[in-house]
Amino acid sequence: MIAFHLNGAPVSLDLPADTPLVAALRDHLSLFGTRFGCGAEQCGACMVLIDGRAEFSCTRSIDTVAGRQVTTIEGLGSASAPHALQRAFLQEQAGQCGYCLSGMLISAAGLLANDRDPTEDAVRTALDRNLCRCGAHNRIVRAVLAAAAELRTVPA
């Protein structure tokens, strides 16, 4: 049994220790928001927060998150209680096909957890691990900056 905290609640999985985290999320926990894109840490579609840091989940086995806090896109927010980033992405219409967006949002959340007031360059650098093929990059950057500004109005 591998136990960890997923989106704030404890889970334990009776799966082989080398099961990739993305597979555990999608196929055993029915959390489909985390996307599979390459399986080689090269596109960022599969990113989740692990103890607040944006990490790839495609190559990481579940035993490496034992006892840790894992947050997926579903844990970031929901339609009824959206995260500031999700609100900003909708406000900016920051997506076309949307396949990369879970990873983008998680990556941005990881950035904002460490840098409340990132420059545009810092946002671009932080998102460089995430590939978008539709060309929605600039809207995504604007959304992240807008969310950062909104979050700064809330006391830390």
Added chain:
Amino acid sequence: MSGSSPSAADKPRLPGSLNTNRLLSQWIEFGADRRVAIRPGKVEIGQGILTALAQIAADELDVAFDRLDVIAAATDVSPDEGVTSGSRSVSDSGGALRYACAAARAIFLSVVAQRTGVPLASIKVVDGVFIGPQGEIGSYWSEPNRDLLACDAPADVKPKAISARRIAGRSAARIDLPDKVFGVARFLHDLRLPGMKFARVIRPSARGARLLTVPETPAGAQLVADGSFLAVVCETETAADASAAKLAPRVRWQETETLPEQRGLRDFLRSAPSETTLAAEQPCDTTPTQTLRAEFFKPYLAHASIGLCCAVAHLVEGQLRVWSHSQSIFALRKDIARGLGLALDDVVVQHREGAGCYGHNGADDVAFDAALIARACPGIPIRVQWSREDELGWGPLAPAMLVVVEAGTDANGAIVNWRHEVTSNGHMSRPGNFAVPSLLAASHVSNPCEIPLAVDPPLAGGGGSNRNAIPIYRTGGQHVAVHLLTEMPLRTSSLRGLGAMTNVLAIESVMDELALAAGRDPAAFRLAHLDDPRACAVIEAVTAMSERAARPDGEGFGRGLGFARYKGTSSYCAVVAEIEAAEQIKVRRLWIAADAGEVINPEGAKHQIEGGAVQACSFALKEAVQFDRCRVTSNTWETYPILRFSEVPEVEVTLLDRPELPTLGVGECATGPTVAAISNAIHDALGVWARTMPFTAEQLARDMA
């Protein structure tokens, strides 16, 4: 379903796809809870088409936009609207839905008027409720609507005047985006059915390789083998992945070298057998005093979707249902039926969204993979997902192209003759178009069908290799020819813009060189050779936009212009690129002015144009499919890099306001002009004509040598 009228030809022509799909109930349904469902045959591929169609329908029906549900297309219930491609969906499907909704509204109102005695002219429709002088007299939901719409669209319907539209023409938020921002299981990849099993295809080790022997199947996996088609089926995704990874290196294949030397690709294009067709021929009546010759090259390019190709297939008592993110579900159904020897009526293809595809990627191929495996596992829903390596290594590619331009000018530098010769493989291998199925695995099964040679769509439909090959400029004499290869070492098909990217690059690069030779400003030189005021307007607009921003000081910066009217008949788009030549070329800014006629969703259209331009930066600067004599080797994101955030330019898009003119579509118009603008900006910065893609530092060093 081909519509209710087999003899549409005898009837008055109706707009868009309604002409061949006349039954109104096929398009519109008034459901419970005051919802309105529309059922277009076009599909969402990330371009926002569902939103634009909902806007059009809401406007014509006079219902609130958020009452609309757009039902994903399926071959058993949706009108056959052909392929979702070529930036035609708003005109084909939007035109049909606008008319169909106007017809539905008229039918309802006439029934209500008759039933209540309230004159038609006195009835208003407010959010779907019919209001007479005395108040509410009915609604779309209180009439027995199924019967009312079970008829062909009448011929005498007048949709609203453009000035009366309230929803179409204004920006609307994408209806599919919230699901994608909240991680809802909306993609095909997220579909799970009871009892579903997961499969992986083990592709041949080389193009054209034949299966020799298969080692023992790993425990927990079922092997499906048919000729050289090989797949493993497991209980879970992880197991399928692991089994395929374990098995693949131990399968023995008979390989042959079927691909040309990559280093000699340009020579291969020159020397490979081809068939020549003329796209334009006008005699030159002025002898040029100068002739400029220039040669352009584009390598094979990949669609490189972020999501992998995926499909689900389920065979139950001889009936096959396939879930697919294909752009052409009806044609896919045809090829799957032919490939499996099933009757057309025994196959249903249901669309479900995948990642953006930007043309004909492996979406259709993976659907056939799933169908083949489902046939071997009757009763079990089979999900197949390609690997990243197969996605980049086996999907159809945009063909490599060679373009040679010879432009003749008179003593004043004005163009008097233009020769434009294109060499390319065909740009179209989509299913449903060939004597045999054009799906990848059809060439791998026992009794294989050879992969059909890619063709080009007809010039009247926008063409393929010759797309945008005929200059829009006044050139005097004109000779435009395509040498279409009759050998196809790598399977080629449609990628955003087809041949337009290379042809526009060629024309616009030569226009700049001619302008320079004539001592003219590039924009002024183009304007002097244009007769179309809409073309002039976008060039003038983009020039003004870019001139508002000061040029950066210092060495290594350059600006360049690119322009085209997409397909010669679609949207006008002019781009100014500002680049910086550092270690590599960096595109700093793009200014874009476009005229797309009437625009349904301005923000959505701008986003499509910006996206196309950013993707074009990636094509221009970074992308080239790599291969050895046996296989594509650029099958990871490391070996097939695409543009990243830190490399994306600032982009400013202006749409010229043309609400009174026919809608032209925006998905593809920016690609060619952007690549051309970057090339011309490189010349402005470095003095070298960038004519071999991609414009890497290494390539530019060769160009300068």
